[in-house]
Amino acid sequence: MxxxxxxxxxxxxxxxxxxxxxxxxxxxxxxxxxxxxxxxxxxxxxxxxxxxxxxxxxxxxxxxxxxxxxxxxxxxxxxxxxxxxxxxxxxxxxxxxxxxxxxxxxxxxxxxxxxxxxxxxxxxxxxxxxxxxxxxxxxxxxxxxxxxxxxxxxxxxxxxxxxxxxxxxxxxxxxxxxxxxxxxxNVRHQEVIVAGWTPGEGRRADMIGSLVLGVYDDHALRYIGNVGTGFTENSLHELADRLRPIERPDNPFDTTVPAAVSRTAHWTEPELVGEVAFSEWTTDGHLRHPSWRGLRPDKQPEQVTRET
CATH class of the missing domain: 3.30.470.30 (DNA ligase/mRNA capping enzyme)
Known part of the structure; x- marks a missing residue:
């Protein structure tokens, strides 16, 4: 329940x-x-x-x-x-x-x-x-x-x-x-589906810079933003190991993804579930100031919808 x-x-x-x-x-x-x-x-x-x-x-x-x-x-x-x-x-x-x-x-x-x-x-x-x-x-x-x-x-x-x-x-x-x-x-949390990643810059140039996130909305996978903070070095390596085997050539989303994200994104099957903390939802349905909390192996992707 x-x-x-x-x-x-x-x-x-x-x-x-x-x-x-x-x-x-x-x-x-x-x-x-x-x-x-x-x-x-x-x-x-x-x-x-x-x-x-x-x-x-x-x-x-x-x-x-x-x-x-x-x-x-x-x-x-x-x-x-x-x-x-x-x-x-x-x-x-x-x-x-x-x-x-x-x-x-x-x-x-x-x-x-x-x-x-x-x-x-x-x-x-x-x-x-x-x-x-x-x-x-x-x-x-x-x-x-x-x-x-x-x-x-x-x-x-x-x-x-x-x-x-x-x-x-x-x-x-x-x-x-x-x-x-x-x-x-007291703090807003949201379960998210990882559908890809973008490369980092500077000291994270050879690592994940941000994760591309989505949730299901009436069975459609909807883009809700990227998260690029809250990671430890160990968690970045673990995420890379988990995402590498499920890479795919095309965008898995059913809704529009900003061109700035699409240009550099490495897409993956929408199989991994995680959780972020964030301040609020924007008017276009994106997460504001999200921070990564970790993976949720106890959740299935189809269970992940927006918590209003």
Missing amino acids: MALLRPELPEDDENWAFELKWDGVRAVAYVRSDGLALISRNDKDMAPSYPELGALTGMIREPVVLDGEIVALRDGRPDFGLLQSRMHVQRPTGELVRSTPVAYYVFDLLRRGDRSLLAEPYTARRRELEELGLNTDPVFTPPWWAGGGEAVLAASIEQGLEGVVAKPLTSPYLPGRRGPWIKVK
Whole structure:
């Protein structure tokens, strides 16, 4: 179940639950005594990438299905850039797990034993989730608040967090649906499809200068701008390695690309999904001041549309 991006919190504050928004990778956890599956939004099992979360199997005495966010912490706050070093590693070494540990922040309980809780209201699901007592590293149950959304949003800003998720107190869990949950972000983020790159200049003359970005709009791939900041040298090399095998001779977009971009662009199949931070949308539908945050292997290109 996904949340709709909204610019403001709901007015009928007393009818909503508020949670802090965690900057990580969404995962539904299927927990049994004999194993764990961590299913991403594109239906891939991420459990081998995060072996420390196998501790879940010893924390619960009955089979459960949980919903939550995998995060990597820096100075006590989720750091999406830090998580990047774990997201692409199928079998991490012990050294990587020790140097960049992750945690699982659980915010919903979908099944407990033989009982489905999907039709139960939010408050009932949270009550049963808290009964499980999941508050031992690396698995935690963050708090929620009934009403008081403005205070929660203010706290998220003060703590440098991504924003707030608001959920109707009576809402069931609707798999595959976007809404009635809503999210209000302190910083705007947008999932993007990488459809090509342009060469760099100066010290990046032999490297990627910017990525050519798009989103789907009614099944048409629409150009939304380029991003040329926010990269580390390692991320540029990784992107070059991933883009080289999927190069193509022609422009993959269904909408117009500025001539200045087309003249120098190296086109690729629109297969890689990433994420950028940005200030706002321009009147012609382009990203203003985008900055690269990293690849999103947990997302499929066809899932990427503009978040208004």
